[in-house]
Amino acid sequence: SQAAWCVLPSRVLLVLTSQKGIQMYESDGSIMVYWHALDVTEHPPAQAVFARGIAAAGGRFICVGTSSGPVLVFDIPHKGTNVTVSEVLEEHRDAITDIAAELGQAPDGAGDVVTADDAGTLCIWSSGEEFTLLNKIPAFGCTCSSVKLWNGVVAAGYGNGQIRLYEAATGVLRAEVSAHARWIYALDLAPLTGKLLSGAEDSFVHVWKLSRNLDTDDIEIEHCHAECVTDTQICGARFCDPEGCSFAVTGYDLSEIFRYSQV
Amino acid sequence: VMNDIITTMFNKKFMEELFKPQELYSKKALRTVYDRLAHASIMRLNQASMDKLYDLMTMAFKYQVLLCPRPKDILLVTFNHLDAIKDFVRDSPGILNQVDETFRQLIEMYSSLSAGEFQLIRQTLLIFFQDMHIRVSIFLKDKVQNSNGRFVLPISGPVPWGTEVPGLIRMFNRNGDEVKRTEFTTDGNYVIPQREGSFDLYGDRVLKLGTNMYSVSRPVETHMSGSSKNLASHAKESIAPNPLAKEELNFLARLLGGLEIKKPGGSETGFRLNLFTTDEEEEYAALTRPEELSYKVVNIEATQEPGRRAELARILGELEVAEPRPASSGKGEDLL
Numbered sequence: 001s002q003a004a005w006c007v008l009p010s011r012v013l014l015v016l017t018s019q020k021g022i023q024m025y026e027s028d029g030s031i032m033v034y035w036h037a038l039d040v041t042e043h044p045p046a047q048a049v050f051a052r053g054i055a056a057a058g059g060r061f062i063c064v065g066t067s068s069g070p071v072l073v074f075d076i077p078h079k080g081t082n083v084t085v086s087e088v089l090e091e092h093r094d095a096i097t098d099i100a101a102e103l104g105q106a107p108d109g110a111g112d113v114v115t116a117d118d119a120g121t122l123c124i125w126s127s128g129e130e131f132t133l134l135n136k137i138p139a140f141g142c143t144c145s146s147v148k149l150w151n152g153v154v155a156a157g158y159g160n161g162q163i164r165l166y167e168a169a170t171g172v173l174r175a176e177v178s179a180h181a182r183w184i185y186a187l188d189l190a191p192l193t194g195k196l197l198s199g200a201e202d203s204f205v206h207v208w209k210l211s212r213n214l215d216t217d218d219i220e221i222e223h224c225h226a227e228c229v230t231d232t233q234i235c236g237a238r239f240c241d242p243e244g245c246s247f248a249v250t251g252y253d254l255s256e257i258f259r260y261s262q263v
Numbered sequence: 264v265m266n267d268i269i270t271t272m273f274n275k276k277f278m279e280e281l282f283k284p285q286e287l288y289s290k291k292a293l294r295t296v297y298d299r300l301a302h303a304s305i306m307r308l309n310q311a312s313m314d315k316l317y318d319l320m321t322m323a324f325k326y327q328v329l330l331c332p333r334p335k336d337i338l339l340v341t342f343n344h345l346d347a348i349k350d351f352v353r354d355s356p357g358i359l360n361q362v363d364e365t366f367r368q369l370i371e372m373y374s375s376l377s378a379g380e381f382q383l384i385r386q387t388l389l390i391f392f393q394d395m396h397i398r399v400s401i402f403l404k405d406k407v408q409n410s411n412g413r414f415v416l417p418i419s420g421p422v423p424w425g426t427e428v429p430g431l432i433r434m435f436n437r438n439g440d441e442v443k444r445t446e447f448t449t450d451g452n453y454v455i456p457q458r459e460g461s462f463d464l465y466g467d468r469v470l471k472l473g474t475n476m477y478s479v480s481r482p483v484e485t486h487m488s489g490s491s492k493n494l495a496s497h498a499k500e501s502i503a504p505n506p507l508a509k510e511e512l513n514f515l516a517r518l519l520g521g522l523e524i525k526k527p528g529g530s531e532t533g534f535r536l537n538l539f540t541t542d543e544e545e546e547y548a549a550l551t552r553p554e555e556l557s558y559k560v561v562n563i564e565a566t567q568e569p570g571r572r573a574e575l576a577r578i579l580g581e582l583e584v585a586e587p588r589p590a591s592s593g594k595g596e597d598l599l
Contacts, residue, residue: 047284048383095379118379142425143379159334159378160426167437175434178427181418181453182332183382202429203416204449220434223447231409231416233329252329253393253413 006056010078015062017051022064022072024083034074034083038066053099057113058127061086065096071115073131089131094118100149101127103191107214109134110152110168116144122156124168135171146187148196151212153219155196157184163198165210165219174219180204186237190244195224197247199237203228205249205260227260265351266358267304273361282368287387305534311549312538318397325392326407326414327472332423334381336470337388338373339460342366343473366464374462401476418449421456428453 001018005027012027021037040049051072053065062074075086094117102112111134113125120139126132143159153174154166161180166173182201189196194210207225212218232251240246246261271277288296297317301308308316327340345366352358376384396412407415422428429451434443460469539545 094377095383097379118377143377143382145379145382159382160423161429162427170437172437172439173435175432177433178429178431181422181426181429181451183334202451203418204429204451206449217437220443221432222445223432226447226449228418228450231413233416252389253396255394 002052002054004054006054006062006076008056008062008076009059011076013056013062013076015054015064017054017064019048019050022051024062024074033081036064036072036074036085050095053096053115055099055101055113057101061127063089063099063101063113063115065092065099065115065117067095069093069096069117071096071099086129087131089115089123089125089133091115091123091133091136092117092121094121097144098146100147100154102149102152103189104151104194106149107152107169111135112149114147114149114154114168116147116156118143120144120158122147122154122166124154124171135168137166137171145184148187148189150189150191150194150210153210153212155187155189155210157187157198157200159183161200161202163187163196163208163221165221167219175221177208177221179206179208182233185233185235188238188247190239190242192242193244195239195244196221197237197239197244199234199249201233203230203232203234205229205234205237205247207244207247229258264304264306266355268300269348269352270358270361271303272300273358273365275361275364278365278368282372287391290391307535309535309537309545309549311545311552312536314552315538315548319399321392321395322397322399322402322408323476325389325395326402328385328388328392329414330416330472331385332421332470333425334378334385335376336423336460336472337381337385338369338462339468339470340473341369342460342462343468343470345369346468347475363464370462370464419452420454422453424456424459428455 001016003014003016006013006015006024013033014025014027014029016023016025019038021035023032023036024034025032038049038051048067050067051064052067053063053071055063057063060076062076064072064074066072069090069092071089071092072085073087073089075084077083092115096115096117098116100114102110106112111124111126111132113127113131115123115125120142122135122137122144123133124135124137126134137154142162144156145159146157148155149168152168154168156164156166157179158164161178161182161184163175163177163179163184164173165175179198180200180202181204184198184200186199187196189210194212196208196210197205198208199205205227206223209222209224211220211222227249229249229251232254234249234251236248236250238248240248240259246259249258249260294317297320298313301313301316328337331337331340345362349359349362352362398408398410398412402408402414403410409415430446430448432445432447433441436442456469458467458469461467537545539548
């Protein structure tokens with residue numbers, strides 16, 4: 001199950017995914033705006049059925065991934081409950097792991113949505129009444145567990161502990177980081193500074209800094225900081241502010257949320 | 264005892280049932296299946312010993328699943344379990360065959376799953392074990408568990424197969440040429456693994472998780488937080504037999520010789536396994552077990568929920584419980 005805030009210009013919705021389907025609530029949690037049941041018959045028999053990966057895109061849509069590969073695109077009205085399925089994106093063959101929308105300023109042709117799956121395939125889309133597939137980045141043999149998009153740069157975290165940066169407009173690999181010794185569970189990005197947060201089962205949380213120079217076409221990543229949460233497999237990590245000066249961390253069997261701040 | 268338990272566990276119908284795609288068992292269902300398996304021979308355990316054995320099994324399995332370096336390694340752990348079981352019955356070709364058959368089914372069904380699918384299985388298992396922190400003395404001694412019940416996660420050692428040692432950043436230009444290379448350091452101290460474990464019917468699994476914890480005689484106390492201090496600070500080591508450890512059969516034989524036979528009514532005879540040092544201790548453990556840790560084992564006839572009863576009946580219907588055999592006066596020798 002997942003929960004995510006989807007911030008659209010007109011409203012904020014809380015989207016929850018589970019094995020049964022997708023629920024959308026008003027931001028105070030008071031009213032369920034929409035319920036979408038997952039069609040079990042559309043999935044191969046004896047396979048787990050679930051929705052996973054949530055992102056608000058294009059100021060109008062909410063994208064949710066499914067366990068058989070298709071991505072559901074919901075058209076969200078300014079207010080009220082008249083949510084409709086605008087499109088089903090059928091490019092992935094494996095369970096969707098994560099979806100991200102552009103958090104900064106996309107350069108021309110870079111698209112504004114990226115979807116990732118269990119096999120490690122990434123798809124870059126341009127949102128709209130009809131989504132356009134701009135690039136498909138083939139898998140290299142490992143699950144892509146989480147993905148972020150910023151200034152036309154895709155940051156992808158993998159099950160083998162690697163972080164990769166791709167150029168969204170071309171699909172070209174621009175950086176490879178041997179970041180963690182175990183499965184990366186979480187990536188987050190602070191849009192005002194380009195700071196990237198990664199959390200993994202190896203107990204480590206790392207803060208990185210992405211930079212992109214559009215004139216020189218340099219894309220760089222540098223390591224800023226590491227924290228080890230002793231004896232904890234990190235399951236979630238999020239920046240608490242858009243500059244990335246503080247972040248929160250959760251882990252398996254942990255009843256607390258740890259918060260770290262820059263002094 | 265060993266043969267009976269393993270024969271029951273790998274019974275064809277039971278395995279067929281297990282291999283069907285299904286949700287994870289509820290905690291009650293799992294405990295009930297476990298109870299039946301543990302009693303699939305002439306061996307009997309009282310509530311307290313049964314609870315203790317189940318605690319041990321639960322925490323050991325949790326440890327193995329949690330520490331798996333890669334999600335696919337849960338399959339290697341399973342193979343380690345099966346390798347050990349095969350060794351226990353290596354002189355009984357009939358049972359050995361049953362185990363091999365299960366081995367083949369596992370290979371067929373699971374070998375081709377993706378890392379993501381294995382991780383989903385692993386996450387589902389970990390959710391089942393979430394918030395269980397029973398302290399196991401063998402783990403405490405080996406420093407794999409802290410005194411607060413949490414497992415130690417080492418930040419050194421070999422990285423999983425397919426992962427690089429953390430530290431390198433490589434940057435490329437548009438054409439794919441490497442233009443910059445930097446390094447970062449952490450407290451971790453990782454090394455490259457030597458080789459990958461084998462997923463074949465026979466082979467070196469490389470991974471140690473899932474191998475016999477009791478290949479050397481070890482104390483097997485479990486401690487629950489908030490439980491009586493008397494039990495926790497008991498000076499004597501309790502060298503309790505693990506029913507699946509062939510090396511412990513000698514101890515079992517001695518136990519049989521010394522224990523009074525419990526005759527549970529009628530003509531059935533058997534021996535009772537006590538995982539505590541004395542009967543009184545066992546009774547005391549039963550009385551003082553914290554409420555939140557009681558397993559509430561379901562008596563299948565007594566359960567109220569029809570759905571639950573049907574689920575259990577289906578599972579247990581596949582488990583044939585061996586009739587306890589009458590014990591002779593030289594029963595210790597018979598078992599060896």
